[in-house]
Amino acid sequence: MVTSADRLARFLGTLMLVGSLAGVLLSLLAVVVLASLGEVAMPWRFSKDGWWAGDYPGLKFQVGLGILLLGATPVIMLAVFLTRAIKERRWDTVLAASGLFLILAFGLFKVLG
């Protein structure tokens, strides 16, 4: 018998696969085009000050966006788990997931600060 927990796990599995694949393909596609345009200059730092500066800002933005999507995929999954745990009143899971969000928020603060 397929339970709602099984359905949620299958949905999140698909989300992880699709999210990571989309993120990687998005950035790879833009990198290939940039390389064919002779725009490869290492190091190209990923920072909050605008990684897309210079020529071809759209393509450069797309590379960073792909990496961000890859990073956001597990966070979205975590948010779904948290929402579900709140609905089902499983407070130990809510506590664990909230703690994780706190650490992620601190990390984000480090990047933006």
Added chain:
Amino acid sequence: MDLLLIAAGGLLAGLVGALMGVGGGIVAVPFLNLVVGIPIHSAAAAGLISTLSVSCGAAGRYLRQRGLVDVHTALRLEFFAAAGGLFGGIAVGWLRGPVVQILFAVTLVYACVHIIRSALRAKEPAAASHASKARTLVAFSLCFLAGILSGLLGIGGGIVVVPALHLVLGLPFKSATATSNFMMGLTAIPALCGFVSRGDLDLYVAASLAAGVLLGAGIGARIMPGIKTPVLKTGFALLLALAAFEMARKGIVSW
């Protein structure tokens, strides 16, 4: 040319990662540092992207298989792993390149021993019979350590997390591997924050490596059933030992 070389390194990392049951970082970071010549801090940042990519792909597949990932245990342990990852990602900025290289070499030697031992074993060791409070505390500490290693060196930390889940908390081996894969991605994100704040993440390297890793992991998962694992594991362990030696030599020379 460099992009193709990096993508090829990612392919190799994804392939052996899937065959050996380790994250891509343990192969990708030495490859980027020793073969491509990327500074160790940037190589570690890219290693975390490779870990993230492997984790998302593997966890996506494992979550779809009923009961394989112990989400409840993973989330409890992940708090400590993520805290360690955040600390490691920040702390690596205080360390000079040669220190990180020597630390990486020591970790590679540990990974090497871990892989040879698992290759020589006829079957996996028995899981712990129960998870007492003391064992849970040990598992929390090990996950924190794995997180620090992940943040410092850009690896997934599975070589510490899988034994913690299997031998300390008593999860079946297959479930421990799947749960560890699920956790790795969530550890890599706070660790990456430290690297991004210092400007250590190179987008070209990250994008090329992630694509190679994803492809390599897919191929590895397909060819795995037809491969004689003990022989392959021993060969891979020797390759890691060679990388450890070269990494340590480079670290000592540039100290």
